[in-house]
Amino acid sequence: MYRDRIRHPSLFGKVVSAEEAASLIKDGMTVGMSGFTRSGEAKAVPFALAERAKTDPLKITLLTGASLGNDLDKTLVEAGVLARRLPFQADPALRKAINRGEVMFIDQHLSETVEMLRTRQLGPIDVAVVEAVAITEDGGIIPTTSVGNSATFAILAEKVIIEINLSQPVELEGLHDIYIPTRRPFREPIPIVACESRVGLPFIPIDPSKIAAIVVTEKKDSAATVAPPDADTRAIAGHLIEFLRHEVSLGRLSNTLQPLQAGIGSIANAVLHGLIESPFHSLKMYSEVLQDSTFDLFDAGKLLFASGSSITLSEEKYRAVLPNLPSYKNRILLRPQEISNHPEIIRRLGLIGINTALEFDLYGNVNSTHVGGTMMMNGIGGSGDFARNCYLSVFVTKSIAKNGAISSVVPMVSHVDHTEHDVDILITEIGLADLRGLAPRERAKVVIDNCVHPAYRDQLADYYRRALTRGGHTPHLIEEAFSWHVRAAKTGSMREAVAAD
């Protein structure tokens, strides 16, 4: 059954149980596993590891591409296996353990982890565990629905465990473009000049003698948990499309726009979805995650090409797309996240990047990670790679959260992930602020006028008015800058008490 998936005959003997493969992972090791935004993660060995930890406790440093599906982070953290975790996560149980200080989480720009591994500023990787569709005649590994950091993990690791996943269609073969930058200081330019540039191999090239074990699995990827567009996210999409139309009318963009990047989450997905009903056409994506909206855009005839590091779909979309992969094949490439997120390429292609904020402030600084300045939500992910290097950096969020108890537009963000220099456009369902070429005092005005929820507008305008009396390039009442967050922590709401009338 799985033999046609292992085409290097000497490797048949390496097929073992998940438990046996997991026994290669010892206490204190650094392990690199496949997996990027819930897709293509190793699905057998880590569970066997968690099981073993019940009787034989162990702690590891776990690196992945990004977040994992199948409640893997939850399982590992509940089994007490995770000492350190990087570079991203999005699991509620792990999040809690991180915020309790039990797991050391190293939150990194997604393009940078492998640079640090390669220069031995991180690592070394003892064991890599990589999900694959197949192993080629030469021992090359064909990844599944994500590439993430798998290629570099496998290349650098002492030992490699392969999980051949029979539920992943063989048609994924040919979709990957594995390019590894040459060694510094002799690095050559990365030759990608368009979303569709194919510059690498369709498999991860490693010495087959490093393959220490092969495990055969059938577990499926978890479906994405993206909420369908609602009135607010539709309004956000509408503001963006109106803005882009205006840019076209000024001759700054054409109707084919520039290559698009969209972050994870419901809002970004809804925004992309909104492009179906737009005048734009012949679009291309150079993004991280190919979501439902990517395929909807293909099907609507709007999208020519999509480059990403993973495919993460809803249940329904998986059912529609996976059997039809051949029909999308010449229009998709999956790349290592170092390449999908590489500053060199993002700047060269001139992307329009759309990412999500938890909150932003008067001056356009963005917090995408820390609730109340201290509690980690997910991580910065690729948002910094894109926001810094884009042609146009857009951040979206609903103007309020928690039924209005929280304003997503605040005097000063409680944590900065993206500085004002990296934020061109801010959008809430209320409206859009175009911050390009504006000084901080001008930014404050357009943010107050366009983005803040009416319930908080006067309160924000009042803060700004009083801050102005103190002067400064970036006026603030430093002792009050976090007063909204403090109030929310104390009273449950950022709203100022108003005198009863």
Next chain:
Amino acid sequence: MYRDRIRHPSLFGKVVSAEEAASLIKDGMTVGMSGFTRSGEAKAVPFALAERAKTDPLKITLLTGASLGNDLDKTLVEAGVLARRLPFQADPALRKAINRGEVMFIDQHLSETVEMLRTRQLGPIDVAVVEAVAITEDGGIIPTTSVGNSATFAILAEKVIIEINLSQPVELEGLHDIYIPTRRPFREPIPIVACESRVGLPFIPIDPSKIAAIVVTEKKDSAATVAPPDADTRAIAGHLIEFLRHEVSLGRLSNTLQPLQAGIGSIANAVLHGLIESPFHSLKMYSEVLQDSTFDLFDAGKLLFASGSSITLSEEKYRAVLPNLPSYKNRILLRPQEISNHPEIIRRLGLIGINTALEFDLYGNVNSTHVGGTMMMNGIGGSGDFARNCYLSVFVTKSIAKNGAISSVVPMVSHVDHTEHDVDILITEIGLADLRGLAPRERAKVVIDNCVHPAYRDQLADYYRRALTRGGHTPHLIEEAFSWHVRAAKTGSMREAVAAD
């Protein structure tokens, strides 16, 4: 006299007085002028403009490369000429006007301004004023001691004014490498693969018919105002060298290190100077500004090559270097700041970047621009271009300022220019914190143990201890996070009052 400097004979007739040239600049225009870290700025036309403004008030948007010498920003701001200013400045008078809200200052990553101009997200440029050593037979402009944004200003401007500066030695010719990235979405990789890669022209190529006026000047560049190394900056240099030696001993670097970048200012200059007495050799620089220390390293036989966007020296060093330019010529290139600071090249070459912080916090976030969170000092300059994309991002600062009334290590920085993700190493005269691969709670410990001044150590440790009781990935007492800044504003010092004994 100046005729050998204007080699395109049809241009002789364009030579006019500074006043006449300045008359091309009208109220409301956007003007791009040469000048980068006090060198190579236009020195006649802007003064004539300031003079004219006394009787004929006008306001312009002024773009430059970076800061200007000869008190030019002061003169212009005092004449009321500046409505908007970008992307950097370092003038005390202008700084005050910015902080009073009189001049709108748009503080940008230095590599990004021309991308925005090119895509008409900023601009258009009505007039460019560029200092030159000479104009070639084809009308090409040979810049002087800086390139900055001059090439793109001249290429995009409607009209170009050239200031031929006879005090700038003709030997500067041949030092420049003018490369302009091709247009997106058809941009090709920038072919620089080493500090010494020469990829462009030795002059700025423009249509000579755009040259509207030529002014002949003799005013010299201002000297740099860098303080000589002191005990603290020597200690900082010592910590860095010890750290780099350790990296070499671990096999992560060789004794030739990686190409070096050093920010402006006394500390960075002192740190580079410290390399003279180090075991490192055959060094290269890929930086913004070539300072005194660059030439000291050449003279000490430590440095093989230096690429930058300007040469800015002390009085004494100018006297030593300018007459001897030919002897340095094959070892120096001056590039547009878009290229000296380009993310693509910084990442490819794998730089060691050394920049200066005003303050940093427990978790390694850095503030390089805003005193007390509101008052602009200079601007972010190129520090973000380098810190984000470096192989190793180092920030240096003295542990205290204002005779100890201010701690440069604080619970939370009052403004974020560089997030923890972009900061690998922090150094004060007290010691060095290596933050690579550490989670925030681990970062806090090494910062407290290694960087903070003894006078503030207990106070910082106490804040952190209390913050820990609240939990979180990045523990803070949000209502107290800026209490040190508030106290300094109220009492003149960040020190907590201690009970008299």
